Amino acid sequence: MDGLLSEAFIASLFFGAVTAGVPLLLAGLGEQVSEKAGVLNIGLEGMMLAGAFAGFAAAYATESFLAGFCAGILAGMAVALIMAVLCVVLGMNQIVVGIAITLGAEGVTALLHHVLYSRSYPRLSRVETWTIPGLADIPYVGAAFFDRNALIYIAFALTFFMIWVFRRTQAGLNLQAAGDAPAALDAAGVSVTITRFVSVLVTGCLGGLGGAYMATVGGGLFLPFMTGGAGFIAIVLAMLARGNPLWILFGAFLFGASLALTTALQVAGVNIPTDVIQMLPFAMVIVVLLLFARHSYLPPALGLPYQRGAR
Amino acid sequence: MEPDPVGAPDGDAALTLHDITRRFPGVLANDRVSLSFRRGEIHALLGENGAGKSTLIGIVSGMVRPDSGSIEVAGRPVRITSPSAALRLGIGTVYQHVLLVPSLSVLENLMLGNPWWRTLDRAATSERFADLAELLSVRLSPDAPVGRLSLGEQQQVEIMRALWHGELVLFLDEPTSMLTPQGVEDLGVVMRRLRDHGVAIVFITHKLKEASDLADRISVLRQGRVVGEVTPGELSTMSPDAIIERVVAMMFGDDGKAGDLRATLVGDAAAPQSRQSAEAGVEPLLVLRGGRTAGQRGECALDGTDLEVRPGEIMGVAGVDGNGQKHLAEVLAGQRMMTTGSISLAGRDIGHLGVAGRRRLGVRYITDERLGEGTAPRHSLAINLVIKEIGSPQFWKGGITLWRRIHDHARNLIRTYSIVAPSERAPLAGLSGGNIQKVLLAREWTGDARLLVVSKPTYGLDLQNTRRARDWIKSIRGNRDTAIVVISNELEELIDVSHRIAVMERGRIAGIVKNRSGARTAIGRLMAGVGAA
Numbered sequence: 155m156d157g158l159l160s161e162a163f164i165a166s167l168f169f170g171a172v173t174a175g176v177p178l179l180l181a182g183l184g185e186q187v188s189e190k191a192g193v194l195n196i197g198l199e200g201m202m203l204a205g206a207f208a209g210f211a212a213a214y215a216t217e218s219f220l221a222g223f224c225a226g227i228l229a230g231m232a233v234a235l236i237m238a239v240l241c242v243v244l245g246m247n248q249i250v251v252g253i254a255i256t257l258g259a260e261g262v263t264a265l266l267h268h269v270l271y272s273r274s275y276p277r278l279s280r281v282e283t284w285t286i287p288g289l290a291d292i293p294y295v296g297a298a299f300f301d302r303n304a305l306i307y308i309a310f311a312l313t314f315f316m317i318w319v320f321r322r323t324q325a326g327l328n329l330q331a332a333g334d335a336p337a338a339l340d341a342a343g344v345s346v347t348i349t350r351f352v353s354v355l356v357t358g359c360l361g362g363l364g365g366a367y368m369a370t371v372g373g374g375l376f377l378p379f380m381t382g383g384a385g386f387i388a389i390v391l392a393m394l395a396r397g398n399p400l401w402i403l404f405g406a407f408l409f410g411a412s413l414a415l416t417t418a419l420q421v422a423g424v425n426i427p428t429d430v431i432q433m434l435p436f437a438m439v440i441v442v443l444l445l446f447a448r449h450s451y452l453p454p455a456l457g458l459p460y461q462r463g464a465r
Numbered sequence: 466m467e468p469d470p471v472g473a474p475d476g477d478a479a480l481t482l483h484d485i486t487r488r489f490p491g492v493l494a495n496d497r498v499s500l501s502f503r504r505g506e507i508h509a510l511l512g513e514n515g516a517g518k519s520t521l522i523g524i525v526s527g528m529v530r531p532d533s534g535s536i537e538v539a540g541r542p543v544r545i546t547s548p549s550a551a552l553r554l555g556i557g558t559v560y561q562h563v564l565l566v567p568s569l570s571v572l573e574n575l576m577l578g579n580p581w582w583r584t585l586d587r588a589a590t591s592e593r594f595a596d597l598a599e600l601l602s603v604r605l606s607p608d609a610p611v612g613r614l615s616l617g618e619q620q621q622v623e624i625m626r627a628l629w630h631g632e633l634v635l636f637l638d639e640p641t642s643m644l645t646p647q648g649v650e651d652l653g654v655v656m657r658r659l660r661d662h663g664v665a666i667v668f669i670t671h672k673l674k675e676a677s678d679l680a681d682r683i684s685v686l687r688q689g690r691v692v693g694e695v696t697p698g699e700l701s702t703m704s705p706d707a708i709i710e711r712v713v714a715m716m717f718g719d720d721g722k723a724g725d726l727r728a729t730l731v732g733d734a735a736a737p738q739s740r741q742s743a744e745a746g747v748e749p750l751l752v753l754r755g756g757r758t759a760g761q762r763g764e765c766a767l768d769g770t771d772l773e774v775r776p777g778e779i780m781g782v783a784g785v786d787g788n789g790q791k792h793l794a795e796v797l798a799g800q801r802m803m804t805t806g807s808i809s810l811a812g813r814d815i816g817h818l819g820v821a822g823r824r825r826l827g828v829r830y831i832t833d834e835r836l837g838e839g840t841a842p843r844h845s846l847a848i849n850l851v852i853k854e855i856g857s858p859q860f861w862k863g864g865i866t867l868w869r870r871i872h873d874h875a876r877n878l879i880r881t882y883s884i885v886a887p888s889e890r891a892p893l894a895g896l897s898g899g900n901i902q903k904v905l906l907a908r909e910w911t912g913d914a915r916l917l918v919v920s921k922p923t924y925g926l927d928l929q930n931t932r933r934a935r936d937w938i939k940s941i942r943g944n945r946d947t948a949i950v951v952i953s954n955e956l957e958e959l960i961d962v963s964h965r966i967a968v969m970e971r972g973r974i975a976g977i978v979k980n981r982s983g984a985r986t987a988i989g990r991l992m993a994g995v996g997a998a
Binding site for chain 2: 322323324325327328330331334335337338339340341342343344349462
C-alpha cells in the first residue's frame with residue numbers, strides 16, 4: 155500500500171479522473187440542455203455509443219482525431235434526430251423511445267464493429283496533445299490538466315459557455331420556459347416543438363462527442379458496449395445539477411475520479427477483489443443519489459409531450 | 466401599427482371579423498361570426514359554455530385557424546397564422562389560465578419571444594416595462610419571480626405582455642374568475658385606463674353583472690353565432706335590470722326558464738331569510754380543531770383551521786383558490802391525515818380513520834376533480850356508482866360480483882337523478898359534465914350520510930346544470946341528521962345555498978359570516994385580508 159500516496163499514484167489518479175470525467179461532462183452538459191427544455195433523453199447512452207463507434211472508425215480510417223470528433227458529433231445527432239422526430243414531433247413516450255434507442259444503438263454498433271473489423275480490436279496511434287508551457291510542469295496536476303488533447307480544454311470551456319447561454323441569452327430563456335411552462339412559451343410566440351427539437355439535437359451532438367472522446371482520446375479503441383452506463387450516469391448528473399452546468403462539471407469529475415480509482419487501485423495491486431473495486435463508481439452513484447436526490451429540481455413539464463391546446 | 470382611417474369603413478375599428486366559421490368534429494364552434502372591435506371601447510362577449518367564445522379567442526390569437534371568413538386589422542385584411550403573428554399585429558390575449566413561467570422573473574417572462582439568437586436585453590425591456598407599468602398604473606417588482614406574485618399581479622404581467630408589441634387590441638378571457646373582489650376592482654381600473662388610452666378591449670365572460678358594469682358594448686354568442694348586441698347608446702340609457710333582461714333573453718332564447726337562470730346569473734337567487742336554520746344552541750355535528758397539514762411546494766396547507774358545523778346546516782367555505790380549501794376537503798374526507806389537530810363527528814373522534822372508516826360513519830365527499838379522483842372514467846356508469854363500496858355485501862358475495870344488483874341499483878339512481886346516459890353499462894367518460902356531477906351526487910348522497918363535503922359543485926358546468934346542482938344542494942339542507950360543507954370560489958353560489966359562510970385565507974378560517982344582508986361585503990373584506998367587518 156506504500157504507493158498509494160506517492161506523486162505518481164496521485165498524478166495518475168488526476169489524469170484518469172480527467173480522462174474518465176470528460177465524456178460524462180460533455181454528455182451531461184448535452185443532457186442538461188434537453189432536460190431544461192422538458193425532454194428526458196434516455197437515449198443518451200445510445201447516442202454516446204453511436205458517437206464512439208463513428209468517432210473511432212473515422213479516426214482510424216483518416217488517422218485524424220478531428221475527423222473522429224466530427225464523425226462522433228454527426229452520429230450522435232443522427233441518433234438524436236430519431237428521438238426528436240418520435241418524441242418531440244410525434245409526441246411519443248420519451249422513456250420508451252429512449253430505451254429503444256439505447257438498445258438499438260448497442261446492437262447496431264456491435265454489428266458494425268464486427269462487419270468492419272471482424273474479431274480484431276485495432277488501436278489508434280498516440281493522442282495528440284496541446285501542452286501549456288509552464289502549467290504542464292506543476293507536480294500532481296500538471297499532466298492531468300495542462301498536457302492534454304484539445305477536446306479536454308474545449309469541454310471545460312463549454313461548461314462556462316453553457317452558463318452564459320442559460321443566464322444571458324434568449325435561447326437560455328426559451329429552453330427554461332419549454333421545460334417549465336411550455337404553454338407559456340407557445341403563447342409568447344416561440345415554437346415549443348422547434349425549441350425542444352433543437353435541444354435534443356444539441357444533446358445528440360454533445361453525447362456523440364463524448365462517445366467519440368471515449369473511443370479516441372480515452373481508450374484509443376472501440377469495444378462493443380464500451381460506454382458501459384456512462385450515458386445513464388450523465389443523465390443522473392443532469393438531473394441532480396438543478397440546471398447549473400458547474401454541478402455537472404463537479405459531478406463528472408467525482409465519477410471520473412472514482413472510475414480512475416478503480417484502475418489505479420488495481421494497478422497498485424491492492425488486495426481487494428476486482429469485482430468490488432469495479433463496483434465503486436456505481437456505489438458512488440447510489441451514495442450521491444441518497445445525499446442529493448432530495449434537492450434535485452426537475453422542470454415540471456419534463457417527460458411530457460407538448461401539444462398546443464391540449465390540457 | 467397606426468389605424469388607417471381612409472381604408473377602413475369604420476374608422477375606429479381596430480379588429481373586424483367577417484363571417485368567421487370554424488368546425489370541430491361534430492361541433493360548429495363558430496358559425497359565420499361577424500364582429501367589430503373598436504378603439505377606445507370595452508366590448509364584452511357573453512355566452513354560455515360551448516357558445517364558441519374560446520374558439521373565437523383561439524382564432525384571433527393565432528392558436529386556431531378559421532375554416533372560412535376573413536379578418537381585418539385596422540382596415541387591412543390579415544391572416545393570423547401563429548401566436549407570434551397575432552402579437553406582431555398588436556393583438557394581445559390574456560388567457561383564462563395564467564400562461565407565465567413561474568420560475569422566471571417578471572422581466573424574463575416579458576423577454577420571452579424575442580429572437581432566440583440575441584442576448585438578453587434587460588435595459589430595453591426595463592424601459593418598456595416602466596412605460597407599461599405607468600400606463601396600467603400598477604406597481605410590480607421587475608425582478609420578482611412570477612411564481613411568488615398573487616394571481617391579480619400575474620394577470621397584470623400578462624396584460625403587459627399582451628400589449629408589449631403594440632397597444633391595439635387586448636382580449637381578456639374570463640379575467641375575473643381567479644381574482645378576489647379587490648382584484649376584480651383593480652382590473653376594472655386598468656381596463657378603463659387602457660380604454661381611455663385608445664386600446665380596443667374585448668372582455669369575455671359568462672358573468673352578466675360584470676359585463677354590464679364594465680362594458681361599453683355587449684355582444685352575445687349562442688351556439689357559435691352572434692345572437693345580439695347591446696350598443697353603447699342603449700347601455701347608457703337602459704336601467705341595469707332592463708339590460709340584464711335583454712341579455713338573458715338573447716343568451717337563452719325564450720324557453721321559459723330564463724327567469725330561473727337569470728337568478729343564477731346575477732346572483733340574487735334566494736332571499737336570505739329563508740335560511741334561518743340551525744339554532745345557535747344545537748351541539749355541532751362536525752368539529753375540527755387546530756387542523757394542520759403538511760403541504761408540498763406550491764400547495765397551501767392547513768395552518769390551524771377550526772370549523773364547527775351544526776346538524777342541518779350548510780357551511781359555505783369561501784376564499785380565493787389555493788388558500789387551503791383542497792386540504793380542508795381532503796382532511797374532512799379522510800384522504801389526508803392531519804399533522805396535528807382533532808376532528809370529531811357527532812362527538813366521536815374520527816381523526817385516525819381513513820376514507821373507508823369514515824364512509825362507514827357517514828362521511829361523504831363530492832370532489833371537484835370529477836374525472837380524476839372522483840370517478841374511473843373508462844369504467845361503466847354502474848361501476849362508478851358503487852366504486853366506493855367495492856366488496857360490500859350488498860353487491861359482492863364471497864368475492865363474486867353481483868352484476869345484476871349493481872345494474873339494478875344503477876338503473877334506480879339513473880331514474881331518481883334523471884341522469885342522461887345511453888345505458889348503465891356505458892363508460893362514464895362519454896357523459897356530459899352535468900351528468901357526471903349527477904353520478905357523484907347520486908353515489909354520495911345515500912340515506913346514512915352524516916357529513917357531506919362538496920367541493921366546487923358547479924365548477925365547469927354550464928348555467929342550466931349549475932342551476933340544477935344548486936337546487937339539489939338547497940333541496941337537501943335542513944336534513945336534521947346531516948352537516949353539509951360546501952367549498953367554492955364562487956361567492957354568489959355560497960350566498961345562494963349556505964347558512965353561514967367561512968372565509969379561508971392561507972390555511973386558516975379568517976372569519977365566519979352569517980348569510981344575511983351585508984354578508985357579501987363582510988366576506989369580500991375577509992377575502993381581501995382586511996379583517997372582519
